[in-house]
Amino acid sequence: MLVPSLLSLLLVPATVPTVTAQLLFPANVPSTPDGAAQIPFHLTHSHQAGELDLSGPRIAVIGGGAAGSSAAYFLAHFGREGPGIETDVTVFEKGEYIGGRSTVVWPWEEQPEIQPAEEGEEPVECGASIVVEANKNLHKAARVFNLTLLDYAGEEGTMSIWDGTQFVYSESKGWGWGYWDLAKMFWRYGRSPLKVRSLVKTTVSSFLRLYSPAFISSGAFSSLSSFATSTNLSYPSTLSGLDYFTTEGVSPLFTTELIAAATAVNYGTPVGEIHGTGALVSLAATGAVSVKGGNRRIFEAFLGASEARLKLSKTGKVVEIVKLDAAKGARAQWVVKTEAGAVILSAPFHQTSISIHNSPLPTLIPPQPYVNLHVTFIITNSSSPSPAYFNLPPTTSMPKSIFASFDTPSAESSPPAFNSLNYLRQLSSHTSSKFGEGDWHVVKMFSKSKLSAEVLGEIFGGKENVGRSWEKVWLAYPKLKPIVEAEKELAPVRPDEGFYYSNGFERLISTMETETVASFNAVSLLLQDFFGYTPPASWAEWGEQE
Secondary structure (H helix, E strand, O other), X not given: OOOOOHHHHHHOOOOOOOOOOOOOOOOOOOEOOOOOEOOOHHHOOOEOOOOOOOOOOEEEEEOOOHHHHHHHHXXXXXXXXXXXXXXXXXXXXXXXXXXXXXXXXXXXXXXXOOOOOOOOOOOEEOOOOOEOOOXXXXXXXXXXXXXXXXXXXXXXXXXXXXXXXXEEEEOOOOOOOOHHHHHHHHHHHOOHHHHHHHHXXXXXXXXXXXXXXXXXXXXXXXXXXXXXXXXOOHHHHOOEHXXXXXXXXXXXXXXXXXXXXXXXXXXXXXXXXXXXXXXXXXXOOOOOEEEOOOOHHXXXXXXXXXXXXXXXXXXXXXXXXXEEOOOOOOOOEEEEOEEEOEXXXXXXXXXXXXXXXXXXXXXXXXXXXXXXXXXXXXXXXXOOOOHHHHOOOOOOOOOOEEEEXXXXXXXXXXXXXXXXXXXXXXXXXXXXXXXXXXXXXXXXEEEOOOOOHHHHXXXXXXXXXXXXXXXXXXXXXXXXXXXXXXXXXXXXXXXXXXXXXXXXXXXXXXXXXXXXXXXXXXXXXXXXXXXXXXXXXXXXXXXXXX
16 A cells, blocks of 8 residues: 655655555445445445356455455456456455445544545545556556546645654755755765665566566466566565665665655555565655545445445355365365355455365465554644644744654654654534634544554644544554565465465555556466466556446
C-alpha cells in the first residue's frame, strides 16, 4: 500500500499536494437490522449464493480484497476474450465488505465505519490510500469502470521530519522547488537526492516491463525468486534499505532522515529493518491520486463486473480445505465447503486460520509477520500542532505534515510517539458545528502503539482542542526484512496442483497494484494449467473495450 513518498514530494514541482499515508481493513458495508451485510450497488451483478452453473472448472477465490476481486475479474475477462475459456467462480470473503486493505471512514460521525444516511462530507481513506502513476492496472480500472480520480491532497502547509527530539529537516514554505529549500537540501545531503531519484526511476522502469507483451507472452511465473530477478528487484531485496543505499553511494544522513521517514510512514518500519526493495517502493509515488468515494470502489467494481458468486461474512469464512486424491488420469479436486477444481488464495495464509488437509502446502508457505499499526483520526479545532510539544517557542509557525524518522541517533534514545501526522482537511461549517464554534479539522496519525488522550492533548495544545478521536488497529503491511534465502522465504505461486497463492507476492512488494499483478499472474498460471492458454498481453495493455 503505497503513499506518496517524501522524496518525490521534495523533488517535484510545487503543484504536488501535501500528502498523507494510509492503511487497512475495516467494515464499510452498512448492515441491515438483522445484521446481514448489504452489498454495495457495485456488486449487484454478482450472484449471491445462487445455483451453480457447472460450465468450466469451478474456482474458489478466497479473499475479497485487491487480489481476490481482480482475480475473479481476470477469470471473467479471459472467459470473454480467450478461446473457449470458461470458469465458474465463487469468491469467499470472511469480512463484511469488499476491498481488503482499502476502505473509507467518516471519523466525525458517531459510527465512523458506517456511511451516513445523509450525503455530506466526502469520506477519508482509512486503508490503502493512493493510486500512483506507475499503477497501470488501477488506472485502467478507473477508466473502464468510469470512476473519478482526484488529486490526493491534504491541507495546505509545510512539512517537517521529526526524530523524537528535533525537526531534522523542515521546509521553508510549502512543497516545491523554492531556491532556499533546494539550497538547504543540497547543503545538507549533497547529491544524494538526485542519486536516489535516479535509483527509483530505474526501479520503476524495470517494474513496468512486467506489463509488456514480451514479458506476459513468455508465460506466468511460478517462482517469486525468478520474478524478482527478471524485474531487477532481487539484489535490493537481499539488503536492508540502509545497507542498500549506502552501497549505492547515498549519504547515510539522507537515508536515516528522508528515506527513513518514507519507510516509517509507508510500511511502519525503520529503514535499517526493511529490505531495499521495500524502501525503493516507499519512494516511488509520482502522480498520486485517489478514487472519489474511496479506492475500494475499484475492487467492488472488479467483483461486480466478474459476475462471480460472492459469499460474504459468515458464509464467506473458509475454515477448512481438503485436497481429494485425483482419479487416474484426472486432476486433483479441492473441497472448500463445496468441491472446487482450483483454489486461488488471495489472503495472508497464516492470518486465515484455514486448516488444509491431504496437501503439503502449509509447509511450503513461510510464515509472514505483519506490522501492527494504530491509525488514529482526530477532530481538532487547533489549526496546527502545538509548538510546545515539539519543544519550540509558542510563536513558531508549525507544519501540517510531520513524518517521523526512527533511524537517527536521537530517535534511538528517544523515539517519536508517532509515525506520521497529517492534516487532511478542514470540515464544513455544518459538520464543524457538531463540535462547537470555530473551524474543525480532520487529522490522521499513524503510530506503533495507542496514542492516549493525554498525548493527543499535548500534541494539539490541550484536551479541550480535541473534539473526538477514533482509532483503528491494523495488521497493516508485511514486515519486509531482507530476504536472505529466497527459495525458503518466498512462497511458491502454485504450492500444489490446482492451488494458487497470490498473497506470497507481499513478501517482495506490498501495494494495491502489485496485488492485482499477483492475481493476474496466478490466473495466467491457472489458465496455462487448465486450458494450455498463455495470455498474449497484460490486462493493462489489453484493448480498452471490455
